[in-house]
Amino acid sequence: MTERKHGADILIASLTLEGVDVVFGVPGGAILKAYDSLVDSNIRHILARHEQGAGHMASGYAHATGRVGVAFATSGPGATNLITPLADAYMDSIPVVAITAQVGSTSIGLDAFQEAHTWGISMPVTKHNSIVTRTEEISSTIHEAFHIASTGRPGPVLVDITKDALAGEVDWNGPDEFSLPGYKPSVKGHARQVAAAIDMILDSERPVLYVGGGIIRSEASAELRQFAEQQNIPVVTTLMGRGAIPDSHPLTLGMPGMHGCYTAITSMQKSDLLVAVGVRFDDRVTGDPDTFAPLAKVIHVDVDPAEIGKVRNADVPIVGDAKAVLAQLVARGSRVLGERPAPSRDEWMDQIREWQENFPLAYDQDPDGPIQQQYVIDQLNRAAPEGSIVVAGVGQHQMWASQFWSFEEPKSWINSGGLGTMGYAVPAAVGAQVARPDATVIAIDGDGCFQMTFQELITAAVEQIPVKVAVMNNGNLGMVRQWQRLFYNERYSGSVLSFDVPNIPMLAEAMGCAAFRASTPDEVIPTIDKALAVTDRPVVMEFVCDPDAMVFPMVRAGGSNDVVYMGPEDL
Amino acid sequence: MQHVISVIVEDKPGVLARVSSMFARRDFNIHSLAVGPTEDAGRSRMTVVVDGIDTEQIIKQLYKLVHTIKVSEYAPGSAIEREVMLVRVNADAPRRAEILEAASAFGSTPVDVGASTITFEVTGEPGKLADFLELMKTYGIVNLVKSGRIAMGKDQKSAARKQKNGQGG
Structure with a gap:
């Protein structure tokens, strides 16, 4: 009408x-x-x-x-x-x-x-x-x-x-139509390319599935898992792809890149075939692109043709939606596997297990020392209900969250990956909580990030959006401090905040939130328990953390992924 | 090396800004750009001449623009390429005849004659324009206005048929 x-x-x-x-x-x-x-x-x-x-x-x-x-x-x-x-x-x-x-x-x-x-x-x-x-x-x-x-x-x-x-x-009288004659995104991959990909995979001795945000956005987790299991390929999940396959899955190797796991980084370096799906060969993953995965052929699946060949040439390019193409790969794979034997990958998997054993992600929490952020994240992960959503800002806390949280589901990890926007966590958590009132939404934030956007906790309090914010207060712009310590002769130019100002719990209470502070390691678990019990308003947990802690493993910016620093002693 | 890329876009306000902004953002270098209508109302053609080795990313990024309909790159020799320019040359009385004669060898006619200058219009493929300029440099170029290049792919079908007929008869 x-x-x-x-x-x-x-x-x-x-x-x-x-x-x-x-x-x-x-x-x-x-x-x-x-x-x-x-x-x-x-x-x-x-x-x-x-x-x-x-x-x-x-x-x-x-x-x-x-x-x-x-x-x-x-x-x-x-x-x-x-x-x-x-x-x-x-x-x-x-x-x-x-x-x-x-x-x-x-x-x-x-x-x-x-x-x-x-x-x-x-x-x-x-x-x-x-x-x-x-x-x-x-x-x-x-x-x-x-x-x-x-x-x-x-x-x-x-x-x-x-x-x-x-x-x-x-x-x-209702919605008007639009016309976009030049806009026709591909969905299904080219059948010949899919067949070529399966042949290449079956010829590979050391394949790695390198997957990212494209899996999350196209809701392709089930297809990814099916494909990885069918072809017996270990999986690395980028910062944007954490949760694409459960971290507890035996084929999951964790995150690659600058602060990735040794095994995820090294498996790509030694791989003879990268099956890249919904990733863009970001510089934080590749380091120096000329020395990145030097032995590997590349199958690159992406819905955006411009990503294919932008950084790394693809031997088999497949333009299409990750979900649709993975389903095609599974179908083709099962047909071909009926005709020829699956290659043995025992040697490759043994090598991977050895790396995992020798170079695990680890941290030390001295019971009498300052609080380590990894410990807080680990304890939060243990205490948080299943299906919780984790949102991070940008910096050290973000890297540790991506390393030490065990992501079991897609869309359970929200962060600013590409742009690296400090201050992202609080407002993004508010948005996530509005979208998912049923879920526990936990923002893991740094004190620098928090001070960029904390006013959105007022929004959360007034609108009754019960987000939980863990502020890792190390009194500094931690990642900047880490780089200044490692590469700028410990000259901490412009990176020193304050441990005491603002008083974070008082600030949080003034904004209508519940607030708790943990200053010593033994206060961490009780603080988390108290905070998780608050469900009628937003809650802020302040953890007073070690300012000198550094994120490792580390690959230098623009450096080769062959050189993974496991700790400061390696530099 | 120069590449000639032809882009058919929807004729909508701002589409030129979208293309040039993308070129700037992606650090692609535009040598020349010509925009005009096509035989199809509602569609414009942009002829972009770019410097560089690899046009694959340029073409893909052009396709990413929502208002882009078709992008093609012309291989060397596969298109009719034209530029037009207006050149004002020093031409005092004693050299006037000489200059006019030289220009006529390029099929160029004077479009404006002043007290001490002659202005020529030259149309043709880019090499011809370069040669003309080289020649006129000796007299002194006062002013130069040059268009962006336009190009149209050769009609491959008719050329092939012609060749075949030629061989046959």
Whole structure:
């Protein structure tokens, strides 16, 4: 039925048609009309305390569910504050739709109040963006934005809508179609390439499955596991791919890269075949690309053709969705395995077991010494209920969380991998908790990260979003300090925070959270137990940690993965 | 080495900005860029000449832009390539005839004649324009305006048929 509607009503109706149940945002002048329409909808609005928080909340929501997260911001500073979360979501391929308002179409270009060239500013950090100046275009553009954000390689899409387009009235009778003649993401892989891949795998003596965020985004965990077991291939999971296959699975080797496990790194170096699925040969994984996995042929499966051959040439490129291609590989593999014997990989697996035994991830917690972050993470992992979601900021605590948490499920690990956005944890945890009210959501944060975005705990308290935040307070920007210690003659330029200011529990209580502090190792477990018992409001645990602890193993930036430093004595 | 890439895009506002922004972000070097309509309303063609060895990433990144419909790279010799330029040359009275004669060898006609200069319009494949400029340098070039290159793939089918007919008869 055709109805006379305002642009703002069409926007909100369009979001409802896309299945949006919550938006994260901050209102302002240009977007007021949309906020007014929100009142009459069933969409929940979470008022963030800063637009950056709103953007990361949308990303946390999308991470936790696979659905598109939505952020609202007004024109000018509202929109520019969304740029960091958009860049973050772009690097990690997270489906987010940002709706920003723009000044009236007749004011554009005149330096109007709160005018910024949002379309131009956001272009290089989004998968796609649009500016809508006519009410008639709102519906089709929103429909298109959700389609682009959620298909192919997911990513953020921004729609900038002028104030007059939101205020204008048109006759409208439902979603308008869009036309994208050039946008056709591949789903299934080419059958001939799939067959070639299986032949190459069956000829391989030392294969490694190198998998990442693509598995999580395409929900391909079951297919991955089936394929790894069928072909008997050990699996390394990148920072974005932690949880793609359970860490407890006997074929799982852990994380590769700069702070990865010795076995994950070394197995790739010695491998004769990398089966890369949903990964992009990131510099944090490869180190020096010329010496990375030098003996390995490469099968590269990715939904984005531009990732194939970008860093490393692929012997068998397969463009397609990870889930679909892995299912094809399983089907082809089972047919071929019926005709020829499976290769023995005993020698390879023995070698891997030997590395695992000799070079495990480990830490020491001196009962009388300062608290080690690894110990806190280990204890949190033991105490947290099954199915908990872990969210990290960026730095040492993030690396230790990725190393010492045992990830058993996809979407149980949320972090800022590609962009490395400090301050990500608190707002992303809020978004994840909104998306998954049933789950325990634990943010593992550093004191540096925490001080960038802690105000979103006010949002959490007011909106009754009971996230749990563990702040590893080492009084320093820990990862920066580590590099300064190792590579800059211990000159701690600009990296010293304070252990005492802010007083984190007092700050947390002032924001409406429960708060606990552990200063010694024996206080760690009781603090965790007390914090996990709080379910009616957000809770902050402060752990006063060793400022001199360093993350190992370590491969130097741009260095060869053949040289893995297991501790400071190796450097 | 220069490569000629032809990009068919949706004719939408901002599409040129999307392409040039992507080139800047990915550190691809544009030598020249020409944009114009095609036989198909709603579609534009961009002819991009790029410097570099490997165009695979450039082509893939162009395809990633949502408004890109088709990208093709022309192998050397497989396309008709044209540029146009306007060149103003010093031409005092004693040398005027000599200059006009030299230009006419390139099929170039004067489009503006001033008191001490002549302005030529030259159209052709890039090598011809380079040769013309080289020649005119001796007289002194006052001003040069040059377009981006446009290119159209040769009609391979008709060329092959012609060749076959030639051999047969």
